[in-house]
Amino acid sequence: MGILDVFRKKEDSEEKLKTLTRIINDGHSDLIHRAIPFLKDDDEKVQEMACNTIIYLFKKNDSKKGYYDSLKYCNISVGDVDFYERKFNRDCFVELLAISSFNKNGYVREKAVEKLSKTKHPRAIQFLVYRLADWVKPVRDAALKGLESFWTKDYIGSLVENLPVFDWLQKVERIDLSETHKRIIDFTTNSNRDYVLTNYKKFSDKLRLILAKHISKSLSSDLRELKLFLKDKNYLIRNLIFEHFEKLTPSDIENLLNDKSGKVRLQTLYHLKNNPDFYSIIDKFIADDSATIRQFVRYYLKTTISDFAIIYYQNLIDNKRIIGSLSGLAEINAQNHSGIVINFLNNPKVKIRKAAFLALTKLDEKVAYNYGLMNLDIDIASFRNIIVDFLSKFPNNEVLTKTREQFKIGNPDMKKSMLRLFNNIEGWSIIPDLMLGTIDSDETIRNLSFGYVLLWKARAARLFTTPQREDIERARQIFSLANEILKDKNYFKINPLNELDYYFK
Numbered sequence: 001m002g003i004l005d006v007f008r009k010k011e012d013s014e015e016k017l018k019t020l021t022r023i024i025n026d027g028h029s030d031l032i033h034r035a036i037p038f039l040k041d042d043d044e045k046v047q048e049m050a051c052n053t054i055i056y057l058f059k060k061n062d063s064k065k066g067y068y069d070s071l072k073y074c075n076i077s078v079g080d081v082d083f084y085e086r087k088f089n090r091d092c093f094v095e096l097l098a099i100s101s102f103n104k105n106g107y108v109r110e111k112a113v114e115k116l117s118k119t120k121h122p123r124a125i126q127f128l129v130y131r132l133a134d135w136v137k138p139v140r141d142a143a144l145k146g147l148e149s150f151w152t153k154d155y156i157g158s159l160v161e162n163l164p165v166f167d168w169l170q171k172v173e174r175i176d177l178s179e180t181h182k183r184i185i186d187f188t189t190n191s192n193r194d195y196v197l198t199n200y201k202k203f204s205d206k207l208r209l210i211l212a213k214h215i216s217k218s219l220s221s222d223l224r225e226l227k228l229f230l231k232d233k234n235y236l237i238r239n240l241i242f243e244h245f246e247k248l249t250p251s252d253i254e255n256l257l258n259d260k261s262g263k264v265r266l267q268t269l270y271h272l273k274n275n276p277d278f279y280s281i282i283d284k285f286i287a288d289d290s291a292t293i294r295q296f297v298r299y300y301l302k303t304t305i306s307d308f309a310i311i312y313y314q315n316l317i318d319n320k321r322i323i324g325s326l327s328g329l330a331e332i333n334a335q336n337h338s339g340i341v342i343n344f345l346n347n348p349k350v351k352i353r354k355a356a357f358l359a360l361t362k363l364d365e366k367v368a369y370n371y372g373l374m375n376l377d378i379d380i381a382s383f384r385n386i387i388v389d390f391l392s393k394f395p396n397n398e399v400l401t402k403t404r405e406q407f408k409i410g411n412p413d414m415k416k417s418m419l420r421l422f423n424n425i426e427g428w429s430i431i432p433d434l435m436l437g438t439i440d441s442d443e444t445i446r447n448l449s450f451g452y453v454l455l456w457k458a459r460a461a462r463l464f465t466t467p468q469r470e471d472i473e474r475a476r477q478i479f480s481l482a483n484e485i486l487k488d489k490n491y492f493k494i495n496p497l498n499e500l501d502y503y504f505k
Contacts, residue, residue: 013043020046024053029061029070032099036074039096040083051088055095064130064168071102081111094119098127106136113139117146122158125150129165133175140175156192159184160203163210189214197224205234212237219244226252235261245271257281262290269296279304287315287324294328309334316340322347323355330359338363345371354383361390369394377406377414384417392424400429407433412442419445423452428467431456431503432478438496439485450496460503475504 016038023031035057038050061067076099084096097119100112113131116124128150131143150159166184169177189196189211196211203211212229219225229241230252238259241248248256256268269285272278282297286308298308305311309332315325317340326344329337341363344356360368372387391399399421407418419437422430434456437449483497 013041013046016041016043016046017049020049020053024056027057027060029057029066032057032070033074036076039087040080047087051092051096054099055092058095058099064165067102067130071099072104074099074103076100076103076105076108078105078107078111081108081115085115090119090121091123094121094123098123101127101131106134106139109134109136110139110142113142113146117142117149120149122150122155125155125158126162126165129162129169132177132180133169144180151187153192153195156188156195157199160188160192160196160199160211161207163188164206167210185214190218193220197222197228200228208232209234209237212240216240216243219247230255235259235264238264239267242267242271262288262293265290266293266296269293286311287321287328289321289324289327291327291331294324294331298332308332309337313337313340316344322352326352326355326359330362333362335363338367342367350380350383354386357383357386357390373398373402376402377410381413381417384414385420388417388421389424392421395425395427395429400425404433407436412445415440415442415445416448419448419452423455426456426459427465428471428475431500432471432474435475435478435482435497435500438491439482439489443491446491450492453496453500457500457503472504476501479504 020035020038023035032054035050035053038046039054041047041050058071061070081097081100084093084100088096094116097112097116101109101116103109103112109131113128116128125147128143128146131139132147134140134143163184166177166181170181193215196215200208200211212232215225216229226241226244226247229237232238238256238261241252241256253268253272256264259265259268265285265288269282272281275281279301282300285293285297286301286305288294288297298305309329312325312328312332312334315321322344326341329341338360341356341359344352345360347353347356357368357371360371368390372391376384376387376391378384378387391403403418403421407415410418415437419434422433431453434449434452438446438453440446440449479497479501483495483501486492486495486497
């Protein structure tokens with residue numbers, strides 16, 4: 001090789017390394033196919049970087065559909081699989097085999113599955129499981145046979161971690177995997193139950209729920225199992241305890257009655273319906289924070305309590321169960337008690353102010369309207385959006401003027417809420433405001449306005465009202481201004497105002 005050839009080769013390798021750098025900086029798994037050819041490059045540095053780039057992008061993906069979409073068209077042959085085995089270390093080879101197992105070519109998938117089986121690498125399990133539902137029988141058979149070598153206690157952790165994949169496979173109709181699924185469940189939650197119980201808290205919410213459902217079906221006398229359900233942070237898992245309600249102690253039941261989840265508290269009350277003290281128990285939940293529980297209690301106590309409003313009113317006087325009592329007054333339409341609700345609009349706790357405002361939207365719309373208009377600029381986004389949704393019902397000049405003022409001077413977060421109000425109002429009066437949003441200095445606001453303009457156009461066909469002359473004039477003026485700026489700035493590939501002037505003729 002001459003000196004010029006050496007230089008050319010070096011320059012060629014540097015260009016390839018730059019290409020791989022651009023791919024990894026882009027960070028999108030759809031680009032894996034572009035890096036695959038570099039795995040067989042003559043320069044080992046290029047090979048190594050290609051491998052690292054591919055594995056980095058591969059591990060950024062975590063969905064089965066995502067795997068298929070980004071990997072099935074990778075240019076990998078059966079011979080390439082053997083090359084990867086010779087060239088790369090075990091950990092890298094397993095990742096490349098996993099990628100190959102999604103290839104559109106059935107022979108490549110089958111070869112990858114056979115090699116995965118022989119690696120004895122825990123990472124291989126996930127991709128063998130996927131192939132259990134392959135549409136080609138030899139691949140399915142190879143995957144099932146390969147999994148046999150992992151069916152030991154040495155791999156129990158990886159088998160447990162892949163239970164969600166096994167559960168997903170149950171929905172695949174082309175193959176009956178019920179026996180395989182039954183076996184993995186038996187192996188993990190029965191044969192190796194002690195491992196599961198010891199490591200239970202380390203698992204993800206999704207995995208704990210799967211495990212808990214299967215453990216619940218064969219609950220033992222081991223109190224650890226019951227306690228795991230009771231103490232789990234996921235309310236869906238705590239709900240499983242009701243399948244074994246008769247095993248709970250009075251202390252356990254008391255904890256469930258005080259559970260932070262309204263659904264758990266409600267289920268507990270349901271299961272106490274035959275308790276001799278049921279009515280005295282539910283009496284404590286008249287002003288519960290859960291609307292469903294309040295309704296449940298009022299239903300069962302309607303024959304013994306003639307006026308729930310008195311109870312809610314007294315609670316507010318005593319500063320007890322404030323949120324539940326405010327909401328309760330609204331639910332029973334106790335308009336004669338709206339005065340005491342007003343007192344809580346200035347409470348230092350935001351949750352209480354929200355509850356008071358929501359109650360007044362039902363009990364005294366005029367007070368709610370005035371308060372909402374005065375506090376439209378509140379800096380608490382969740383509360384502001386509650387106010388926005390209420391004021392949307394009053395598309396008058398007062399509301400529109402205040403909303404436009406806030407959009408003009410507000411920060412991007414405030415502007416989002418004002419756009420939400422405009423969008424909720426719909427009609428002819430607000431299209432100029434949405435057009436102004438498309439030329440805002442903030443890109444997020446422009447994009448949001450773009451979507452709202454398209455939505456307005458879709459709704460325009462059913463705007464059967466005749467627009468006011470001033471609304472049409474304002475729309476024309478704003479259209480002219482915004483359209484010129486959009487053409488000049490090129491904010492969007494497609495101008496959102498295209499053909500919009502048709503509606504203002």
